[in-house]
């Protein structure tokens with residue numbers, strides 16, 4: 088291994104102003120070849136023989152126990168450095184540079200090249216990526232702007248309430264909504280599409296639009312095939328169907344988005360012709376920005392739709408699942424919502440600021456079920472020092488977020504659903520890690536939306552959508568598990584999703 092002598096100390100200040108030291112001292116820095124970790128064969132054994140292929144979130148913990156908080160593994164052509172402690176995650180992030188990259192996504196890029204499309208938010212890097220982000224950020228991360236989406240979200244929540252009422256009243260016990268995640272998925276699609284494309288699709292109607300069905304299937308295929316496409320060598324594409332199906336899935340995603348964009352453009356043109364001002368919250372803004380090409384608007388809209396649906400809908404599914412199983416938490420949340428908004432008044436964004444328990448419930452759900460269980464950083468600008476190792480440029484780091492937010496050392500009773508742990512007043516300030524509800528975890532042990540300039544662009548929209556939906560569902564219904572329904576464990580399909588359908592009883596509140 089190459090030897091470097093350094094006394095580098097990377098001082099980091101997080102939002103909480105907590106200093107993280109990546110001090111390497113004056114000792115010899117080790118090379119990545121000295122890291123422990125499984126061979127590709129061992130990884131394949133774990134995935135396909137031991138059955139972790141759809142439980143890779145748990146494999147993080149298994150490997151951490153075997154190799155310690157930093158280890159090296161292989162996945163197809165990828166050479167990966169896994170980090171599974173908040174301190175080490177912080178060290179990686181502190182060195183992510185001006186234009187962080189999550190991973191190369193070569194197979195996504197290949198699809199874009201094949202179709203002559205722009206790269207877009209996920210695939211683009213460097214100043215090109217930043218240019219697109221800087222168009223989106225003001226519309227998505229500024230609270231004053233995001234508030235403009237509140238009426239749209241409330242309108243779609245209204246549809247969801249009607250849909251729930253219809254489904255439950257038709258069920259044999261006149262209460263059960265089977266496969267709740269599927270209903271919330273259509274809801275998430277409708278919300279995101281109505282914000283982005285400034286148009287209602289009617290996903291919660293009896294007849295789901297054909298393109299919506301097509302989009303849902305394509306997301307599923309794209310996510311399922313993404314890993315296979317990466318794992319198998321290129322020559323296998325001639326004999327195995329996975330590459331063709333992967334390309335088809337992306338074609339479908341882009342196609343559906345294009346149809347929606349074309350529809351909106353036609354509307355805008357008609358408005359302009361009739362002398363009306365073309366007003367709109369989102370797409371109109373993107374289309375009128377001179378910082379993005381039409382091709383970039385297209386791929387960006389596709390990716391926003393892709394990013395916005397599975398994430399919020401699965402998180403909401405888990406929240407309702409836990410509330411149904413924990414009547415005390417549900418009752419407490421109901422009391423909070425009804426005291427701030429009596430008589431089923433629709434909450435405003437101001438009201439939300441008076442609902443700390445609501446926020447704690449969502450946080451706790453994202454801690455137990457981080458929908459993005461592992462994140463990545465490809466540090467391409469310079470070499471990196473993490474722990475006592477040095478890494479050359481272009482090293483890919485896998486940030487094992489699932490394991491870290493399930494760590495007993497960070498969260499007492501880590502496997503339990505305890506929203507109170509997020510309430511400072513109740514968790515106490517004792518500084519004792521053995522007191523239940525100890526809130527003072529390391530800030531990098533809970534980063535469900537990622538962190539830094541490349542963090543989730545949809546965070547604010549997602550939070551507002553989840554808060555409004557959950558509070559209004561609670562104003563109308565009490566949730567209960569279906570009799571004898573089994574516990575549901577999560578599974579991974581890049582995203583963390585329920586392993587089985589979640590069926591819940593919705594009982595109208597008096």
Ligand code: HEM
Nearest residue numbers: 208394395398399459535536537538541542543544545549
């Ligand atoms: C519960 C909800 C959500 C969670 C937990 C979540 C989580 C994440 C995470 C962990 C990342 C990677 C960040 C990083 O690398 O540091 C990400 C990126 C992204 N998310 Fe979300 N997300 C959610 C909702 C949304 C929504 C509603 C949208 C769009 C409307 C969205 C669009 C995106 C996009 C476009 C990126 C890529 C950003 C970039 O590379 O610049 N997400 N999200």
